């Protein structure tokens with residue numbers, strides 16, 4: 628099953644049309660949203676949804692690709708706003724994606740369409756994207772399975788003297804060989820004291836005996852992301868690092884156990900954080916406990932304390948508690964899970980016991 632079957636794409640556009648309220652038309656310009664609704668993967672595409680149907684605009688560079696990707700959806704090639712002038716009559720209320728459309732483009736649209744009311748649309752496509760359909764879940768599951776195969780294998784092969792950049796290269800090579808389309812995001816490799824930075828960029832630092840090494844990576848398949856983190860020890864770690872590891876491992880287990888349909892996203896974060904606080908690590912928490920993912924690696928809902936949005940069956944979320952202690956190091960353990968009708972299914976299944984290489 629492909630993540631972008633024509634019938635599924637048409638179904639998404641129909642559901643969106645039912646959700647745009649008092650707008651007469653919606654202009655979708657966010658690349659991931661255009662892809663979600665049309666299957667088009669080019670970087671220059673806009674989708675107009677109106678009473679007249681759906682139209683994808685791109686330019687000549689992408690003509691062939693668009694024809695191959697969007698089925699029988701109407702495609703226009705236009706670098707200007709003339710295609711909109713032709714399709715939008717006087718008095719039309721046109722919604723735009725104000726969170727991603729540059730202000731200069733909003734002004735240009737208002738100038739090109741003087742008789743049209745250009746208005747913020749909110750995020751109706753992102754709202755639809757929260758729950759994945761079976762084709763999307765299949766792509767996410769495949770990306771996760773590849774990541775869960777490659778990441779632990781690379782980590783087991785670490786030894787003192789290997790650089791962080793080399794670890795990132797092994798992950799990229801392994802995922803490519805396994806059949807991934809690419810990386811969902813630049814791999815994070817943080818060793819020793821650098822582990823205290825949650826988003827440390829892999830550099831020339833070489834792994835030393837006794838380091839914990841945190842690697843956060845994900846494959847991309849059909850545009851969909853996986854997100855997984857494991858922390859391993861290279862050589863015997865000191866007791867403080869082992870205690871840090873076990874606290875995060877317990878928080879991760881509590882977070883996964885909290886994932887279920889109808890549960891507030893914030894409750895998952897609270898489950899993780901309560902466990903870390905009980906271990907005296909409240910000050911070591913540096914980021915939310917997770918996030919939705921799909922065509923983008925970070926999508927709503929964010930799993931953070933107080934977040935009232937509920938988890939629903941069909942969502943894919945990453946649960947990733949971590950603890951970061953300056954001068955000592957850090958630990959993060961992350962799995963991507965699918966929210967099911969009665970709980971959750973871990974898609975990046977791999978053991979979480981501390982591996983000592």
Ligand code: ZN
Pocket residue numbers: 843844854855856947961
């Ligand atoms: Zn991650």
Ligand code: ZN
Pocket residue numbers: 854917918945947961
């Ligand atoms: Zn993540």
